Amino acid sequence: MWQIIIIPFLGTTLGAACVFFFKKGIGDKTQHALIGFASGVMVAASFFSLILPALDMSSKLEKLSFIPACVGFGAGMMFLLLLDILTPHMHINKSEEGPKTGLKRTTKLILAVTLHNLPEGMAVGIVCAGWLAGNEKIGYMGALALALGIAIQNFPEGAIVSMPLLGEGMKKGKTFLFGMLSGIVEPIGALLVIAASGLLTPAMPYLLSFAAGAMIYVVVEELIPEMSEGKHSNLGTICFALGFILMMALDVGLG
Secondary structure (H helix, E strand, O other), rough: OOOHHHHHHHHHHHHHHHOOOOOOOOOHHHHHHHHHHHHHHHHHHHHHHHHHHHHHHHHHHHHHHHHHHHHHHHHHHHHHHHHHHHHOOOOOOOHOOOOHOHHHHHHHHHHHHHHHHHHHHHHHHHHHHHHHHHOOOOOOOHHHHHHHHHHHHHHHHHHHHHHHHOOOOOHHHHHHHHHHHOOOHHHHHHHHHOHHHHHHHHHHHHHHHHHHHHHHHHHHHHHHHHHOOOHHHHHHHHHHHHHHHHHHHHHHHHH
8 A cells, every 4th residue: 555655756756856867857848748648647547546436436326426526526626726826826837947936936836836746645545545445446556547647747746846946056965855855745645544534434435526626627727738838739648648548448457
């Protein structure tokens, strides 16, 4: 279980390590490919790993079985919307302004990325909690694929925290540490959800769809706009399809 929980954090850590290999950040092609692939994985995971199990768990409600999924999904979307309103809203490309950004802006950037990582960690924790509880609708491979998709998304996020700090003149080791720590909330959030899984089991359909809503919000608001910018948008679209297909195959075939 702990291997799955730590995977998203490793994605952030690898992204933060870009300060040791890149002077100006990740190339456009690589960035579009990663974001597109992660978007496809997360959309497929939201449906196959989260919404479908939520609907299945609510099947006893018969014609009203859609209610928990709808309520949870809407709550997840609203939660991320509120988070965006209350915290700084930074896109990946906008962070690449170098020394002109100022320390205050980079501090806000770290805060924004860190807070946005929390619901993603909770999403992994919710799926792991359902799997550990023996729910037949949630499989190990589904939880693993979800964690991998979030990790891929976290790679550029780790870079956009550490690279601007490097531009401010901060030492590479320290910038790497800040970038890495921006993702530490994910395993913490996952562990907190798993620890409270006994109390949360009756609400699992709501929680699964809540996680789906939060993830779809991130994809629509953050990832797809970044994927579609510039001349490499077709690459992002192709990688989106590949990510969706891979996640669907893993979840349906092995979940």
